[in-house]
Amino acid sequence: MKLSVLAERLGLECTHEGDREISGLNSLKDATSSEVSFLEKAAYVKDLAATNAAAVFVSKELAEHVPEGTVALITDQPYLTLAHATKAFAPAVIETAGPDAVVGEGTHISAGVYLGKGSVVGSNVTILPNTFIGDNVRIGDNTIIYANVNVYRDCEVGSNCIIHAGTVVGSDGFGFAPTRLGEFVKIYQNGNVVIEDDVELGANCAIDRAVFGTTRIKKGAKVDNLVHFGHNVELGEHSAIAGQCGFAGSTTLGRNTIMGGQCAVNGHLHVAPFNQFAGRSVVTKSIKESKKVFGGFPIMEQKSWLKLQAKLAKLLK
């Protein structure tokens, strides 16, 4: 889509000078010269100055920070404008035309499995009944996908993975822009999910696709049942996450993260590798140290939490 066409559709002014073909939307940091980005908060002005984006949704006040070569698309509510723009780049919910899926040798596709257009399934894969594999999905070799699993369009599952029944890979991230009347406008989630090799996902998990880019479960990670991953989360290699944990959006966790059941991790955090978290922890801040055991809410070292509980118990006497 031409930038001028997008701008017109959104009711924004766009000088013809900077017009070009636009392929999608992205964050200030990751946007290429064919993508449009946005500045939501003044705190990200540094990212704005350094962006390669073709154009940026930006308020009048902050437009002066838009770098040369990037078109400033002036709007009172950049985040809301972004939300409206995402719809223009959302793919079809389901493709009805296109090449049939390709399936490798020795692969068993059970009754009732749906394979989307343009999808590629590797060799010696087993897919149990009534699983949904959307369009343009890639699945590696030797992977087992149990029944009633859902892999949304454009997602990838590696080789030697196991996905248990009922798990959802690639549902929309929870992204909405509020209007001034307090209503929510959907931010279409045009990214995907990549499940790398040797990953096991438990039953009835939900792993949201990225708003832009990729939500990623890295090589060798093991995830228990009923775990929730928000959009753009990255879980490090050889991590083990127990049942009912939840990860808010855009958080990254280093390799060998070990987590007990029912933990929560706030959004936009970075957790260093090789840390452990006791069950029910709430990770409320980024963690730079490694090889420690944490617990509690707010998060602290587990030994501190135990000490604190002992002190509290004394209050009862």
Next chain:
Amino acid sequence: MKLSVLAERLGLECTHEGDREISGLNSLKDATSSEVSFLEKAAYVKDLAATNAAAVFVSKELAEHVPEGTVALITDQPYLTLAHATKAFAPAVIETAGPDAVVGEGTHISAGVYLGKGSVVGSNVTILPNTFIGDNVRIGDNTIIYANVNVYRDCEVGSNCIIHAGTVVGSDGFGFAPTRLGEFVKIYQNGNVVIEDDVELGANCAIDRAVFGTTRIKKGAKVDNLVHFGHNVELGEHSAIAGQCGFAGSTTLGRNTIMGGQCAVNGHLHVAPFNQFAGRSVVTKSIKESKKVFGGFPIMEQKSWLKLQAKLAKLLK
């Protein structure tokens, strides 16, 4: 069913004087003159005195409060009697006869989708593979229902909704009456769920149908993954509920309720509109104020919770 027939089936005495046709069961407040109700606890005697119910399961001690025109059906254990009565009004699990579903123009029904008897699906709807739409379901226009979703019989989904994969709308509420031996007798959940227009539900949620009446997710509300709604909950318009929150039965929340992940809300509460709740809050009491931010367990203002945590941290020094 005649009231006398119901009474006989339950082993209760019923004078022929008050006999009439009964259409179902309901709470004291909502029961019409063709419905039967019950008095569980003396605390609800006021509701009993004001009821329009045709008849009431009630203990001998409290029978004097049954208003004129309402038949008192005397029983030692009114709640247990109610449980037995609900079975008499439970519809079939699945209809095998009846009119085929009607589907609007431009609607795409994928392979493996089940459409129940008497259901009506609007125009330009997309339903992805292997989704189950029970009997007598209503779905509005332009709605997208992803794969392996379940909408139980008699439920409604509005227009412009999105329901992500694996979500269950209309499963039975968690209602059982204990016997004196500590066993549980099922209270059949004969109500339904209504999802109003412009609602988005995440993946693998579970929204229970009402015991009587309706569990309701109101217009424009957005719900993340793995959220649980008990029977008879009402979530207000334009609310946003993050992942893994849980709502116990009969709680109502006003419009623009904003809730972080893994919150819990106790049953039978009323939460005023325009409030926010930090992640992991437990709403332990009704809230009458608006435009506040709450957190903690038991619930308090979030700023108090932060202050409390700071004080507790000092105990460690």
Next chain:
Amino acid sequence: MKLSVLAERLGLECTHEGDREISGLNSLKDATSSEVSFLEKAAYVKDLAATNAAAVFVSKELAEHVPEGTVALITDQPYLTLAHATKAFAPAVIETAGPDAVVGEGTHISAGVYLGKGSVVGSNVTILPNTFIGDNVRIGDNTIIYANVNVYRDCEVGSNCIIHAGTVVGSDGFGFAPTRLGEFVKIYQNGNVVIEDDVELGANCAIDRAVFGTTRIKKGAKVDNLVHFGHNVELGEHSAIAGQCGFAGSTTLGRNTIMGGQCAVNGHLHVAPFNQFAGRSVVTKSIKESKKVFGGFPIMEQKSWLKLQAKLAKLLK
């Protein structure tokens, strides 16, 4: 499989003296003379001395405690060796040959239901669309299984049960042995799940199969939505478990356990019968008393927890 063949496959030495046919793996306590077991921690040396196992994976240091008649299979990392051994006994993910399922009189099997090889479904059962019943499953009479449910191979569901949509029975327990490089080797979960008579399971639950033996939900227990049961858990008769609770592996709970929403129970605990737990409790230790009400994290009597919260609230003044 011959013990000598298993040993060779695992690269372990095995004298021909003790060679015999091996049927599977099991814990030290439960292993029969045709099963192999393992000693993970010195703390279980007593169980080793009393085991009936045909052979035991054991470190050199602890091999002296292996009883007469049991073969010591010496390995530096017994738990890792066990993990490798489990793969040798894992059944096929899905059988493609074998006898068709047998279905009782008056049973309704809806469209899209998969019935595995050798499975037996009782009389007057209702199974709604797109549910997956794996191989060699037993289902009793009068049971209702809603749509998109998953019952993995070799599991059992009793009579008069109700299983709501999306629930998974028999997914793999979360068991992995770490290598010295911090990678995880899967412990194949070769046990099963038994759901006894008169049980109701809510929507989108996940009940893991046992690593060895059986995960068991006992007669008359009622379970709400989105509840997670780890491998080898036993839930007592006539228990009632509210939404989003989670049970870590190998914990046993006595009859009439009543639990509010979002509770967690640590692994390898024993909870005496007739106890109640307030919502959000974390059961951090075994409980020997009965007829008490518990709450909090760490667990304490609920009245103590309320008192503690009242004291903490005073800190704010």
